[in-house]
Amino acid sequence: MNPGLLRRLRKSTPFWIGVFILVVFAAMAIAPTFLLGNAWPTGIYDPVTGYDFEVFHPAPPSAAHLLGTDNQGHDVLSQLLSATRPTFVLATVAALVTAISATVVALIGAVSTPWVDRSVGFISDALLLLPAPIFMLIIGSGALSQEIGPITFGVIYGLIAGIGGGGIVLRAQAKSIMVRPFIDGARVAGVSRWRMATRHLLPHLVPLAAVFMLLAVAGAVIADGFISFLGQTATDVSWGTMVYWGTTFVNPITGDPAWNGVLAPSVALTLFCTAFHLISVGVRRAADSQQ
Incomplete structure (x- = not known):
């Protein structure tokens, strides 16, 4: 990567705010490994089977349960931490696949023969008509929903987002670069198309691929949240399922949902997507300054 771009990134406030938020979520993702079975008894704090018989559920935040418990007696903080890891896996896979597929489409469109370029453009246009979040919601509500884990979800989402919208934008950018003088100089020097x-x-x-990579993460995580909310997921605990259970099961006395079971995953989902958005803002500004 260009050293000038790295220098501008080091001075970017949105970029570092986003990185800081992601570091916090990374710590949350690995925390259950050290807490469950050590500081947290598994019988009480297991995110799926845990239950505290000494507390009336749903319970408000307390010293024993920092974020309280939901209507099923599960510790909200334990669920929140356990749901962070699959979200991180999904986000990472979706980001990488989006960036790679969009870049491949751009390179093929820029240096291949006209009929190959038109074929790639037709595929990208077709996928653009069906946005990746909508496509994943359709798959998530079908018979294969219980077989789609975070990795599979990220791969499918990344391919659609990368070949579709991301591929169209990067392909146009690649074609604009191919008419610049330094490219003409490379042609005159006899450089092959693929080396060029x-x-x-x-x-x-x-830089542009990085922006689309980061923006795709937000779409993938939100789509996964909706699918999880509908109960169509192979993941035992996710932020979407936490919101679903929090709004579905109500307090047997007051009839109200467990506000802490809904608020915590909603805030986590918002902050996680915001982190990637801030990083993309920093990368985009640094790249624009380079032009």
């Missing part, structure tokens, strides 16, 4: 793509074109596509 990897050595001269690819470095200029990386």
Whole structure:
């Protein structure tokens, strides 16, 4: 990556705020490994089977349960931490697949023959008509929903988002770069098309690919949250299922839902997506300054 771009990133406030939020979520993702069975007895704090018989559920936040318990007697903080790991896996896979597929589409469109370029463009246009979040909601409500884990979800989402919208934008950017003077100089020097793509074109596509990679994460996580809310997921605990159970099961005395069981995952989902958005803002501003 260009050293000037890295210098501008180091001075970007949105970028570092987003990184800080992600570091917090990374700590949350690994926390259950050390807490369950040690500081937290499994019988009480297990996110799926745990139950505290000494507390009337749903319970408000307390010293024993920092975020309280939901209507099923599960510790909300334990569920929140356990749901962070699959979200991180999904986000990472979706980000990488989106960036790689969009970049491949751009490179093929820029250096291939006209009929290959038109074919790739047709596929991208077709996928653009069915946005990735909507497509994942359709799959999530079907018969295969219980077989789609975080990795599979991220791969499918990344391919649709990368080949579709991401591929269209990066392909247009690649074509605009291919008419610049330094590319003409490479042609005159006898550089092959694929070497030209990897050595001269690819470095200029990386910042824009990074922006689409980060934006795809927000869409993938939100789509997964909706699918989990509908109960169509292979993951035992997720932020979406926490919201679902929090709104479905009510207090047997007051008839109210467990507000802490709904608020905690909703805030986590919002902050997680905000972190990637802030990082993308920082990358985009740094890349724009480079132009």
